[in-house]
Amino acid sequence: xxxxxxxxxxxxxxxxxxxxxxxxxxxxxxxxxxxxxxxxxxxxxxxxxxxxxxxxxxxxxxxxxxxxxxxxxxxxxxxxxxxxxxxxxxxxxxxxxxxx
Amino acid sequence: xxxxxxxxxxxxxxxxxxxxxxxxxxxxxxxxxxxxxxxxxxxxxxxxxxxxxxxxxxxxxxxxxxxxxxxxxxxxxxxxxxxxxxxxxxxxxxxxxxxxxxxxxxxxxxxxxxxxxxxxxxxxxxxxxxxxxxxxxxxxxxxxxxxxxxxxxxxxxxxxxxxxxxxx
Numbered sequence: 001x002x003x004x005x006x007x008x009x010x011x012x013x014x015x016x017x018x019x020x021x022x023x024x025x026x027x028x029x030x031x032x033x034x035x036x037x038x039x040x041x042x043x044x045x046x047x048x049x050x051x052x053x054x055x056x057x058x059x060x061x062x063x064x065x066x067x068x069x070x071x072x073x074x075x076x077x078x079x080x081x082x083x084x085x086x087x088x089x090x091x092x093x094x095x096x097x098x099x100x
Numbered sequence: 101x102x103x104x105x106x107x108x109x110x111x112x113x114x115x116x117x118x119x120x121x122x123x124x125x126x127x128x129x130x131x132x133x134x135x136x137x138x139x140x141x142x143x144x145x146x147x148x149x150x151x152x153x154x155x156x157x158x159x160x161x162x163x164x165x166x167x168x169x170x171x172x173x174x175x176x177x178x179x180x181x182x183x184x185x186x187x188x189x190x191x192x193x194x195x196x197x198x199x200x201x202x203x204x205x206x207x208x209x210x211x212x213x214x215x216x217x218x219x220x221x222x223x224x225x226x227x228x229x230x231x232x233x234x235x236x237x238x239x240x241x242x243x244x245x246x247x248x249x250x251x252x253x254x255x256x257x258x259x260x261x262x263x264x265x266x267x268x
Contacts, residue, residue: 002108002148010112014119014138021123029128029174033135036166037119040142043154051149054224060237062154066161067249071256073166077173078263084177090128 007048015041028080028090032073039069107148107210114203115141121196127186128174130193132167137200139163144207150229 014037021034043062050058080090087094118137125131139162146155187193227233238246 002105006108006112007145007149010115013116017116017119017123025123027128029170029177030123030125030131032170033122033128033131036135036162036170037122037138040138040162043158044142044145047146047149047151047154051151051224054228056228056233056237057241059151059154059229060234060242062151063157063234063238064242064245064249066157067253070161070166071252073169074256074260075263077169078260081173081176082263090177 004048004052007044011041011045011048013041014038014044026091026093028083028092028095031092032076032080035072036069039065108145110206111141111144111148111203114199114206115145118196118199118203121192121199125193126190129171129178129187130190130196132171132174133193133200134196135170136163136167137196137203139167140200140203140207144203144210147210150224152229153231153234 018034018036018038018041021037022031025031025034043065046058046062046065050056083095084090115138118134118141121134122131122138125134139158143155143158143163146152146158
């Protein structure tokens with residue numbers, strides 16, 4: 001029987017993977033996907049707690065995280081495209097100046 | 101009746117494996133496919149956790165909208181060293197393809213079997229996970245949050261359009 005502990009451990013593993021990806025990779029697109037992985041780990045934790053505590057508020061919070069993730073991706077990818085126009089590169093080590 | 105332990109372990113291990121692939125893949129496109137596998141495995145777990153609406157939105161918003169946007173941008177920015185042929189020749193990517201296929205088959209199998217068979221038989225409030233309760237919560241307890249999120253989406257929309265101008 002899968003208990004709350006199982007879900008907490010799974011969620012922590014996914015969050016850790018996202019963190020490792022974010023800190024070690026240099027491709028800006030993979031950094032975005034690492035952030036998505038972390039957001040999903042949090043979503044899983046919220047839904048698991050919502051289920052095991054019998055409170056729907058956790059599931060409603062997941063909707064707000066969906067909206068924030070959508071906003072983050074829309075703006076983040078637009079910034080990335082604007083940067084790509086200047087440096088022709090998605091390697092974040094090349095993004096070392098704030099003004100061109 | 102699907103064995104619930106097996107159900108959890110199958111999708112949990114799938115999501116961890118695909119998560120590892122997401123952060124370890126050399127190219128961005130296979131990485132995005134790994135992330136898609138994570139999304140679908142997590143959607144299956146949400147079904148198990150009495151959250152069918154969240155599972156649907158996970159597939160529709162995350163896998164359907166957010167990831168497609170990411171894939172569009174990857175295709176747009178794909179550098180010459182990252183040709184499709186190189187990606188297709190890599191054997192580990194084929195392994196991921198098998199994993200993603202299995203995950204999809206599992207989700208479809210669960211869907212046809214009926215959600216009521218796989219959810220845990222724990223005592224929960226009447227109508228827990230029902231979409232109509234979401235509506236009630238959105239327009240009572242979470243009304244302010246709901247409005248703030250709508251403003252956030254509007255700001256993100258305007259910001260996204262502004263940033264994509266030719267001359268910034």
